[in-house]
Amino acid sequence: MDAALALIAEHGVGGTSLQMIADGIGVTKAAVYHQFKTKEQIVIALTERELGRLEEALEAAEAEDHPPRARDLLLDRVIDLAVERRGAASTLQFDPVIVRLLADHEPFQRFIERLYGVLVGDAAADSRVLAAMLSGAIAVGVVHPLVADIDDESLRSELRRITRRLFDAAN
């Protein structure tokens, strides 16, 4: 799965063949097919593995009864993960093939709904625009060439600082 993720990040899902993945780990295509019945299942497994890292934080946030606190709790975890695994989340979030695939994958849809349930306070248009922009800001903020040479700790604190002030300014 690490090999698959690295290849997909570089060439996209459509540009990554099972042969490339098999070569990347030194086995044949048939061996890969023994673990995953289709290419789609590899993508779904990759996404679930990455989203699973948010599960605990999401549950903790949902148990919190002060909404702004819940939001900050979750947001910090999202930023930590985005920085810690630079590129992984962004790859899975933006590849058009993955977007289409996950749109038909119910467990994924439910998880995303829970996520935004905590992050977006209400259904007002301005709240939704803010959430959409935030999502892009974090995802791109960790992979953009402009930040390639910035160490994790500095990047994390800067992301936190900017997202926090953005929310505070709204209230």
Place this chain on the structure above:
Amino acid sequence: MDAALALIAEHGVGGTSLQMIADGIGVTKAAVYHQFKTKEQIVIALTERELGRLEEALEAAEAEDHPPRARDLLLDRVIDLAVERRGAASTLQFDPVIVRLLADHEPFQRFIERLYGVLVGDAAADSRVLAAMLSGAIAVGVVHPLVADIDDESLRSELRRITRRLFDAAN
């Protein structure tokens, strides 16, 4: 090219074949090859067409001698275009195949450098993080499912409002 862009937005570059593009406009593959020697050239032409829409605003911004004013000038145009052509810019910016392709395409690199030359005040780490986040915030802010039902005018003004706030939050 419109047909190609729509298909790439939906299936990614790797998932879009020349056959699909040919079918989309009702001709054969051979007819498409008559206009573009390779699939890569289609992608480059698409990107150049989209970036060309920024050329005038970029030149005007570079002629401006008050940096913050130049930045706002360009930023407004970027937002206008992102909203006006929802999805087009985001598609081209995030598809991994396009990212790799354009990294080796010098005219594109020069244009991007000029863009960020105006948008990023200095080379300090926090300025670069902010620019990276801004780039993602706008690109995702116009295509995210959360904003799909918001009309262009509202979306544009909200994007403008929040990006301004992002700049303020950095200081």
Place this chain on the structure above:
DNA sequence: GTCTATATAACGATAGAC
């Protein structure tokens, strides 16, 4: 400029031996 036809290669996926 668009067509038919084709060359060559790679794709996803499966069967069956070990």
Place this chain on the structure above:
DNA sequence: GTCTATCGTTATATAGAC
């Protein structure tokens, strides 16, 4: 679990007629 071998399909790309 991994292999070799293969099926059927599709891919990019080209040649040559109209």
